Amino acid sequence: MSFTACRSFSTTTFTPYTRFFGRNDAYESTGLGLSSSRLRTTLNRIQESLVDVEVAGENVGSLAPGEERKEKVPSPHLSHLVVLTESNTLYGLSQRVVATESLVFLAEQFEFLQTHLDSVMPAAKKPFLQQFYSQTVSTASELRKPIYWIVAAKAIDYEQLLQLMANVKWDVKEIMSQHNVYVDALLKEFERFNKKLSDLSKHVRIPLPVSNILWEHCIRLANRTLVEGYANVKKCSNEGRALMQLDFQQFLMKLEKLTDIRPIPDKEFVETYIKAYYLTENDMERWIKEHREYSTKQLTNLVNVCLGSHINKKARQKLLAAIDDMDRPKR
Numbered sequence: 001m002s003f004t005a006c007r008s009f010s011t012t013t014f015t016p017y018t019r020f021f022g023r024n025d026a027y028e029s030t031g032l033g034l035s036s037s038r039l040r041t042t043l044n045r046i047q048e049s050l051v052d053v054e055v056a057g058e059n060v061g062s063l064a065p066g067e068e069r070k071e072k073v074p075s076p077h078l079s080h081l082v083v084l085t086e087s088n089t090l091y092g093l094s095q096r097v098v099a100t101e102s103l104v105f106l107a108e109q110f111e112f113l114q115t116h117l118d119s120v121m122p123a124a125k126k127p128f129l130q131q132f133y134s135q136t137v138s139t140a141s142e143l144r145k146p147i148y149w150i151v152a153a154k155a156i157d158y159e160q161l162l163q164l165m166a167n168v169k170w171d172v173k174e175i176m177s178q179h180n181v182y183v184d185a186l187l188k189e190f191e192r193f194n195k196k197l198s199d200l201s202k203h204v205r206i207p208l209p210v211s212n213i214l215w216e217h218c219i220r221l222a223n224r225t226l227v228e229g230y231a232n233v234k235k236c237s238n239e240g241r242a243l244m245q246l247d248f249q250q251f252l253m254k255l256e257k258l259t260d261i262r263p264i265p266d267k268e269f270v271e272t273y274i275k276a277y278y279l280t281e282n283d284m285e286r287w288i289k290e291h292r293e294y295s296t297k298q299l300t301n302l303v304n305v306c307l308g309s310h311i312n313k314k315a316r317q318k319l320l321a322a323i324d325d326m327d328r329p330k331r
Contacts, residue, residue: 152217
């Protein structure tokens with residue numbers, strides 16, 4: 001009975017991830033560590049050993065033998081009643097919360113039962129029990145990060161932010177005292193997100209860890225979009241760089257009134273990038289080597305726009321070649 005319960009929990013762990021995130025979803029490749037290597041290894045192991053994945057007709061010959069397949073459960077399917085595409089429901093957040101937090105709760109109960117299960121488990125099955133706790137139960141809460149990421153990725157209109165930033169004139173000649181409209185538009189997006197989250201919590205309780213993860217995801221995506229917007233700038237004066245700082249400080253000031261999340265995720269990611277606009281040629285070369293978290297495009301923009309006419313063609317090519325030669329895994 002205890003062995004069966006462990007197997008059932010393992011397949012239950014596999015289901016929310018595949019139904020609410022997707023094993024091959026594009027967000028897996030963001031480089032932000034949504035799924036730890038330990039979680040991916042656990043999910044792969046569960047799929048290979050416990051899930052009878054449906055195979056197309058032409059691959060029937062490759063199916064596992066009958067006895068082996070008896071030990072497996074059918075691949076899970078999401079009910080057609082569950083809609084994950086509506087913005088008003090924050091893309092099925094209620095269903096995601098019920099599925100994911102139920103699993104986290106079950107993991108907590110298994111933690112309480114560990115001593116008892118160890119005492120009744122046959123000696124031959126004890127290695128399985130140890131693996132179950134170290135690799136499956138301990139990873140249950142890690143499912144929150146990728147599953148709720150999908151909501152955060154769709155809840156804020158990041159594409160609109162990039163479009164508004166593209167309309168800003170950054171090669172201004174005077175120090176500006178007024179921030180740009182894209183900041184207000186982004187803050188309105190966060191206000192709408194906050195209201196939707198509050199409205200949903202009246203029907204389904206949103207645990208604090210879930211709320212925090214959602215806010216962290218949204219803020220991190222917004223800040224990375226800001227850097228991408230700055231990396232799209234073709235011309236920028238010293239006054240324009242000061243305007244970037246003004247805009248970001250305005251965003252932070254208003255954002256901190258909407259959320260208790262501290263520190264603000266990826267705040268330094270934006271500030272460090274803006275400050276890099278002030279670097280000299282020698283400082284830039286060292287800075288590039290020290291900041292692997294930025295993309296090739298973002299670094300190239302700093303060389304072309306930041307240094308621009310201040311360095312000769314040979315020096316610029318040297319910096320660009322250094323960027324191209326570096327292997328830069330995304331953070």
